Amino acid sequence: MSKYDLIATTAMGLEALAAKEVRDLGYECEVENGRITFKGDETAIVRSNLWLRTADRVRIKVGEFKATSFDELFEKTKSLPWENYMPENAEFPVSGKSVKSKLFSVSDCQAIVKKAIVERIRTKYKKTGWLEENGPLFKIEVALHKDVALLTIDASGSGLHKRGYRAGQGEAPLKETLAAALVMLTNWTPDKPFVDPFCGSGTIPIEAALIGQNIAPGFNREFISEAWHWIPEKVWEDARYEAEDLANYDQPLDIAGADIDHRMVKIAEENAFEAGLGELINFKQMQVRDFTTTKEYGVIVGNPPYGERLGEKAAVQRMYAEMGKAFAPLDTWSIYIMTSDEEFETHFGKPATKKRKLFNGFIRTDYYQYWGKRPPRNK
Numbered sequence: 001m002s003k004y005d006l007i008a009t010t011a012m013g014l015e016a017l018a019a020k021e022v023r024d025l026g027y028e029c030e031v032e033n034g035r036i037t038f039k040g041d042e043t044a045i046v047r048s049n050l051w052l053r054t055a056d057r058v059r060i061k062v063g064e065f066k067a068t069s070f071d072e073l074f075e076k077t078k079s080l081p082w083e084n085y086m087p088e089n090a091e092f093p094v095s096g097k098s099v100k101s102k103l104f105s106v107s108d109c110q111a112i113v114k115k116a117i118v119e120r121i122r123t124k125y126k127k128t129g130w131l132e133e134n135g136p137l138f139k140i141e142v143a144l145h146k147d148v149a150l151l152t153i154d155a156s157g158s159g160l161h162k163r164g165y166r167a168g169q170g171e172a173p174l175k176e177t178l179a180a181a182l183v184m185l186t187n188w189t190p191d192k193p194f195v196d197p198f199c200g201s202g203t204i205p206i207e208a209a210l211i212g213q214n215i216a217p218g219f220n221r222e223f224i225s226e227a228w229h230w231i232p233e234k235v236w237e238d239a240r241y242e243a244e245d246l247a248n249y250d251q252p253l254d255i256a257g258a259d260i261d262h263r264m265v266k267i268a269e270e271n272a273f274e275a276g277l278g279e280l281i282n283f284k285q286m287q288v289r290d291f292t293t294t295k296e297y298g299v300i301v302g303n304p305p306y307g308e309r310l311g312e313k314a315a316v317q318r319m320y321a322e323m324g325k326a327f328a329p330l331d332t333w334s335i336y337i338m339t340s341d342e343e344f345e346t347h348f349g350k351p352a353t354k355k356r357k358l359f360n361g362f363i364r365t366d367y368y369q370y371w372g373k374r375p376p377r378n379k
């Protein structure tokens with residue numbers, strides 16, 4: 001059953017990863033800028049919310065049409081089957097955005113869409129007067145792009161990066177979706193050691209542990225669409241049972257995080273505990289230059305300071321050089337560092353095997369990848 005047109009939105013640059021995740025869930029999809037589109041039923045809405053690690057949000061597309069006048073926007077919005085989604089007492093705020101479109105006043109577009117839906121709901125439910133809007137929440141978005149209006153309903157609520165484990169954070173915490181992406185872009189498998197030497201609030205090691213034990217990232221949170229009458233509770237229950245079944249809590253893990261700042265280490269520990277992974281990740285206070293190991297074939301993923309603030313650059317670059325020295329003996333390890341410093345390779349002392357452009361919020365960064373030796377076949 002493919003009743004709904006679904007959209008998983010992603011940060012720029014993460015589309016391919018999110019598309020792979022959608023396909024792994026069993027849904028054919030198409031990739032556009034910042035969004036993956038696929039078709040699915042109620043179960044698909046629930047499962048994509050529970051499982052997508054790199055997507056920001058799941059939306060339901062109600063309609064898409066050309067609109068160059070307010071009349072057109074009103075009439076076409078009114079002709080969409082809103083009553084298929086919303087009960088007569090639905091609360092439905094409308095947000096909006098407009099890019100390169102004749103209808104550039106976002107607040108006017110929001111008001112018009114709101115009015116059109118009110119009329120539709122009134123007619124379909126034979127209501128007069130004010131709609132009460134004291135029922136379940138349906139967050140509607142009107143997004144205009146080059147005169148095409150896309151009308152969607154948010155099925156996630158808070159963004160999917162909110163996994164429910166972040167009790168505390170440092171100055172520059174990584175979004176959980178990006179942290180998961182950093183792990184997924186490596187060659188790490190759960191049987192190998194994994195280290196984040198700049199763990200801050202622990203986002204990367206926590207996401208690695210969730211991936212390592214195949215724990216659904218949304219397992220510990222709620223979604224706005226749980227309150228919708230047309231997604232039976234059983235669908236949520238079944239999807240949560242499926243997630244419980246698929247989780248591999250017996251998978252041993254060797255995951256560690258370190259940070260120069262002992263306060264961050266404490267926060268990371270608290271967050272890991274909140275995620276139910278307290279026993280699984282080893283956090284400690286350490287400077288990256290002191291990193292040594294006798295283990296082999298491990299993976300290091302790091303999100304160090306970038307030195308973007310005035311006066312910080314030289315110190316950060318010295319630290320990159322120390323890190324390069326500390327990591328030099330690790331020829332069987334694969335090392336992945338995300339930074340916006342374009343001279344990173346020079347300071348680290350080695351050209352990367354591969355670079356990948358990624359955005360950390362609005363900061364353009366590169367993900368510098370140093371691939372280690374492969375283990376011998378019989379290992």
Ligand SMILES: C[S@@+](CC[C@H](N)C(=O)[O-])C[C@H]1O[C@@H](n2cnc3c(N)ncnc32)[C@H](O)[C@@H]1O
Nearest residue numbers: 173174198199200201203259260261287288305
């Ligand atoms: C950008 S933050 C990492 C944020 C982290 N990924 C998170 O999600 O919270 C960089 C971290 O590197 C730490 N740090 C700075 N210099 C360091 C060094 N020489 N050795 C180890 N950690 C360092 C900082 O204390 C900070 O927590």
